[in-house]
Amino acid sequence: MTQYRSKKRFFLACASLLALQIGLAEAASANTVLHGLFMSQAGYSEADVRAMTAAYVKMHPDVTVDLEFVPYESLHDKILLSKGSANGYDVVLYDVIWPAEFATKHILQDVSDRITPDMKSGIEPGAWTTVTYKDREYGLPWLLDSKFLYYNKAILAKAGITAVPTTWPEVIADSKIIKDKGILQYPIAWSWSQAEALICDYAVLLNAYGGQFVDSAGAPAFQTGGGLDALTFMVDSLKSGVSNPHSTEYLEEDVRRVFSAGQAAFALNWSYMWALANNNPKESKIVGQVGVEPAPGVPGKSTISSVNGAMGLGIPTASKNAAAAWDYITYLTSQKVEDAYTADAIPMWKSSFEEPALMNGPLGPMAKAMETTQTQLFPRPFVPNYPQFSAALQTNIQQSLLGKAEPAAALKAAADTITGD
Known part of the structure; x- marks a missing residue:
């Protein structure tokens, strides 16, 4: 009888343990x-x-x-x-x-x-x-x-520039002053490598010049008007020597490093560059000398410019x-x-x-620039074939920046590729 009770207790204990394990398994699966x-x-x-x-x-x-x-x-x-x-x-x-x-x-x-x-x-x-x-x-x-205009306060002061440029033509004019005074050989740095970074910079300038990527039917519209003006501006800035020629090889991180080393007076970049360039002495030689504003506009076309990033x-x-x-x-x-x-x-x-x-706080200047810019974040085109659209535009813009095609011909070639003509 005692042996029977021991076996019974043993089986009950096993059953309880099994029930507990099942319960835990069910809880885990839940x-x-x-x-x-x-x-x-x-x-x-x-x-x-x-x-x-x-x-x-x-x-x-x-x-x-x-x-x-x-x-x-x-x-x-x-x-x-x-x-x-x-x-x-x-x-x-x-x-x-x-x-x-x-x-x-x-x-x-x-x-x-x-x-x-x-x-x-x-x-x-x-x-x-x-x-x-x-x-x-x-x-x-x-x-x-979005992308913003960054500037080096010390370089502008050395050049005798007392007001931050509010239009893209003013950025070019100030850059020529800095170059002519021998302060910097190439005052502006851009992200113009053949990558999505190039499309983002182009979008800012397209927005500034009042252009559009596509029309209401979704067909390319960048090859004339503001789109052509934007690429012409880019090419001319290289020809005049105010834009760093290595910009055609740069991505955003390259621009950040050049600017943070004090080798650019102006740069277009995302908001992340602010803290690294102005507040982080491990990453920057120009801590405390950085200014940031919404990307400029073009007289008669816009007051600011942007790209939704x-x-x-x-x-x-x-x-x-x-x-x-x-x-x-x-x-x-x-x-x-x-x-x-x-x-x-x-x-x-x-x-x-x-x-x-x-x-x-430390991000105050960046936040103020963002507060203004966010009201009109300029989108890249809402098209299902965006990767192909972007690739065609990258390739042909790059050809123009490298001096291998005139802006109008380059943009027409991009549009023809996208439409399949």
Whole structure:
């Protein structure tokens, strides 16, 4: 009898242990796992995103977020290739130039019905073009950005220039003064390598000269008018010797290094350059000497110029955790979170620009420039074949910058390539 009771207790203990294990397994399986794809450079750092995510998971212990970081150059193809994967992503960071393609190919979910009135009214209006295609939203904007005019205060003072130029012709005129006085051989640095960076710089000048990438029917419109004026300006700045000839090899980081070394009086670059060039002595020889303003305009055409360089956070159509993914995205893009990480990126919420800690702090000049620029972030074209569109324009603009084709011929060749003529 005693032996029977011992066996019974043994079996009961085993059954209880098995039940506990099953219960733990069920609890584990109830945990939501989100797979997120992010960029490993610029904007919020990897450490920032991991810290934001850790804070979110702490508030949502039933959620696990698996993060993957890749270079910008890999982001587009990673998102595309994940569509047919059984273990794809739930949240992806994507560039402003991709929503048309991702919408038409059904890569991203339409989240228009999830967006609240408070989001619509609270986020800077220019930021919405980042995630919108044909009046539908495919995520929430993040990493609000444009290109700005940076200038070296010490060089301008040495040249006797007392007012910061507010038009592109004034930038050229001031650069000629600096060059003629022997202060710098090449006063302006640009990102004109044959890459997307070139299209971004061209977009700023296209905007300044009142041009458009495409017409209302989506056909190329850059080959005449403001588009031709913009490329002519670029070519002339090289011919006159005020623009660094190595600009045709430079990306944004090259421009940052040249400017931060004191080898340029003016530079066009994204907002990230401000903190590194003006506030970081490990990265810059001109700390405290940097000024930043919205990119200039052209008399009779514009007062300022810009390019939308923001990114968005979206949910792939293959995600099985859309509700949890949306909750995570709304946390990352919330004003509270963005206001806590202004060292790396300017918030996209209107009321953030009313915060003294931002406007009067180390990022104040950058934030003031962004506050003005965000009202008219100029978009690159909303076309499903954007990679091909951009490649054709890059190739032919570069030919003109290198003196191998006249501006009009180069832009016509680009337009003909895009239209298939």
